[in-house]
Amino acid sequence: MTEQISLKELMNYEKTFDCVQCGYCLPACPTYETMASEKHSPRGRIQLMKLAAEEKITLDDMEDSINKCLGCMACTTVCPTNVQYGSLLEGAKHAIESSKSKSGVQKKTEKLLFDTLIPSTKGMNALGNATWLYQATGLQKMAQKLKLTSIAPLHLGQFERVLPPMPTPKERKARVSFMQAQQEEKMKVAFFTGCIMDSLFFTINEQSMELLTRAGATVVVPESQTCCGALHAHAGRHEQAIVRAKQNIEMLENEEVVYIVNNAGGCGAQMVQYDKLFEEGSDWHRRALQFVEKVRDITQVLVELDGLDYTTSLQQTVTYQPSCHMSNVQRVVDEPKALMKQIPGLRLQEMQDPHFCCGSAGIYNIVQYDESMKILDRKMSDVKETESSAIVTTNPGCLLQMKLGAEREGTGQRGIHLVELLMEADPQPKKAKQESL
Ligand code: SF4
Ligand code: SF4
Structure with missing residues (x-):
């Protein structure tokens, strides 16, 4: 544990008192719905954080509950006392991570991933190029045919199937x-x-x-x-x-x-x-x-720019899966729908509960695969109620997850980023169009 600050400081203990245990957040929490247990609700998690900070339970005792939180922040949108759940969650994760004793191999692997690969443009480009090579040389098809992807660790084979074609x-x-x-x-x-x-x-x-x-x-x-x-x-x-x-x-x-x-x-x-x-x-x-x-x-x-005219009509119905982080943290809600409404011919059919998380949540769908798939199943039951041919979203994790959902359910729907959809409608600069009239 860090020597500079106490466990209570590390875990933002004072902020746990903002929670008055009213339970308004329970219906908004996807993991409370799918796991049906207080320890997998926002209220239950905050209570566990408080007890851990007071050292009445160990960090290990709360780890499963914290690890199974999606971090979707749906709870923060309904909380009447404005509990800073994001800070509490980060503090709890920081405390758990700081308390772990790790093997030399584990430390080196994590250092390679977090310090070298992810922050490096060259490293991430190399990953993209390696994926291109895998796709372009026929290795992907062969691996799928021989079912080698099914033995990939952490269910990565599931996601490999829905990766888009890489650029050269x-x-x-x-x-x-x-x-x-x-x-x-x-x-x-x-x-x-x-x-x-x-x-x-x-x-x-x-x-x-x-x-x-x-x-x-x-x-x-x-x-x-x-x-x-x-x-x-x-x-x-x-x-x-x-x-x-x-x-x-x-x-x-x-x-x-x-x-x-x-x-x-x-x-x-x-x-x-x-x-x-x-x-x-x-x-x-x-x-x-x-x-x-x-x-x-x-x-x-x-x-804000309001500078495009969409010149191709897209005669199709789509549904929209908002990214939790975009709507619950950035509070960007209306703009994606406003842009879709500008596309001629396009019909947007909303899901009954669009703000229910898709289960992607960063790398949640990799490290908590089973729980993630339960959440995805719930999402797809909503998606299937629509008559959409595509699921539009605005985040890479959600995009892969929605592609996977459509594939698992065999709905034949496309998973598509909103930017791709806008480009399909061939947007042109407004001024250029005015000049050509
Ligand atoms: S809604 Fe807010 S105050 Fe009420 S239980 Fe949930 S986190 Fe606590
Ligand atoms: S962040 Fe999402 S999963 Fe976690 S407690 Fe809040 S609503 Fe539930």
């Missing part, structure tokens, strides 16, 4: 770091590429920048950016999350831009909370607040 290394290398607005420039923005997004969904990142420039933004892609730190924070690796935040804050200070734009609900949610990583009143806290003010989801910027 040459296409990846052709990325430019500056794109001029394709109509009169309304603003200059920095684009945040993300680690998973850029590695596995590189094409969606390219499409995102294309959309922004068509809509009237000049886009820069700062080379010094790094992973947002969400994966580190969710794993209880608080110090490493701070390192990533500092690097991104410094990156933005070197750019004269109006916004830093991302297209991944999870990354955006981490970045809008950078100020919470630093002590109030400190210089880093002040700098983090300046950063946070500029973080925007791409849907917010496209709505």
